[in-house]
Amino acid sequence: MRPVYAISGGVSKFAKARPDKTFQAIIKEAYDYAIADLGLDFPTFTRIVDGSVASYFSDHFARQLMAGIMAQDYLGLCPKPSHRVEGGGATGGICFQEAWKNVASGHMDVCVAYGFETMSHVETWKGNEFIALASDVSFDYPVGGFYSGYYAMMVTRHMKEFGTTVEQLAHVSVKNYCNAFHNPYAQKSQRITIQDVRNAPMVAWPLTRLDICVMSDGAAAVILCSEEGLKKLEAAGARIPRPLVKVTGIGRGTDAMRMADRPHFDYDTFMRDYATEQEKSSDETRKYYKKLWEHGTRYPGVHSFRAGRTAGNMAYKMAGISDPLHELDFVELHDAYTSSEIQTYEDLGLCRYGEGGPFAESGKAFMPNIDYGLKLKEKPVCPVNPSGGLIACGHPVGATGLMQGVFAIWQLQGTIKKHFRDDRLQVQNAKRGAIHSHAGTGTYVTVSVLEREG
């Protein structure tokens, strides 16, 4: 595999509804932005780009099969190679990685990954029904198919198992909303409090409306290239900031569609197959986990996402990361629910399993220059979802994982101020970040590590 650089990106404004444009034209907003940020014009980029990968989750929402080719057509990319990827909520993350493979394998020198979702075409509760069709339609959907319900069951188990509290969950929402207040691309622009989260309408106990991301219309695009691609683009006049941003780690994991079918492994299996290198090398952590298992914890059960842990471990190994909390400068992760952000802290090794709740309220995942209205015990170490995440930015499914890629590129280029017209969300001197994309109850999870060279 050869080096792959993430050189540019664009995001459409995420909104509850975008009836002003068709999905192709919304994608073009993001695509044009990414091209313009390179300083190229449309025909020049079209001449150089070798192909694309298209990302969207649901044929139901669009009521359109083969929407990918309609976007390819609208963007003027025919007859260049392309394919559509789909993997639930992780569709965007998978798209990013497939584009990476196109370049890393030598198949393409310049590849654009674009994605969208237009979820406003049906009413909210019909939209929830469509999303719930991404659960087993023989055994899970008919029982009361509702994703917020599925995740809420995971929460109650996490609370029972580890003592996680609803206030800890609410810290995630407050953090992400307050971050998004400074992100002009975010769907939501409001500052909230712990009380606001808990007083919001209860959706699926204990998750309230402010614990849950919203449905959105939106699109995103990321441009990846090889060293050869860089030369071609720069020869055509592209202005690509130095130091370059390189993709240094790729990981992906899976788990059973029916979360009821997931295993409950013993301590030895967990330590052998799933523990991070850091966990394996610490006597204290081994003792900590031994104690958890003595109290009945089994892995992953329904409280943890082994697909996320697998993806993280794989990406970290490739990127040479052994202490993710201190070796990553930020993480953009898939917080469809406040609870899934907490579960993901643990999967990604930012803290140990069972410690996600205290980690959420510690302050370690917060930004340093934002007033959250909270008394946080610790200073920020590794900001999580500095953009505001899915909870506040919105979640147009096929675009979401790519949106994370765009924000990560901007963080590592140090260009947040240019794109957000506000530098409060710029992670100072960001050198390495991770993006994490996650599908239904942890079925597909991708983790990609991006790094600023030099």
Add this chain to the structure above:
Amino acid sequence: MTKLPTQREETLGGYIVHGIPFPIGTDDEAMEFLKKMTPIQIEQEYKITYLHSYGQDSPWFAALTNKRLIASRDPQSGYTYANPRGHDMYSGAETKWIDITNVPAKVHAFTVCYFGSEEFLPETPFVLALIEFEGVNTLLLTRLMGVDPQAPSLDWIGMEVKPKFLRNSKLKPTDVYFVPKESSK
């Protein structure tokens, strides 16, 4: 104090319109004005009846209609799935059916859904639960009845439960549901 709604519910359905305002002439100025118009949105209905097969899992539904709950077991390892599964995920071998109707069962996790997908909105609030069975390695998603959906408690986790069956089967997984073990028949 309860927050009063300040917004009317939005629904689809509206007037049938014949003719949309459009410039009488198609001169440049009129054509440019078209760029300033709001979009036209129409309703499109999409209704389908599928003939869905339960395939190799069919006996599980047949069992429910006969008030039995069956599960799948790997004949060699004994690994047992509460959901039907034709082949074991570790050995790849074909599983056998076992009866778990009277196996001791507990609530492993739960939630109360106060909202839901469109199909299930009329049933809210309802309780979803994952049930663990003695000697069974995986869980079963089901509805839990006999608990107060307005007073959820983590204490429900670990509660002993037992299956109940619909008298008039719908050939759906909801033909079985669970109730607290101590509740009356």
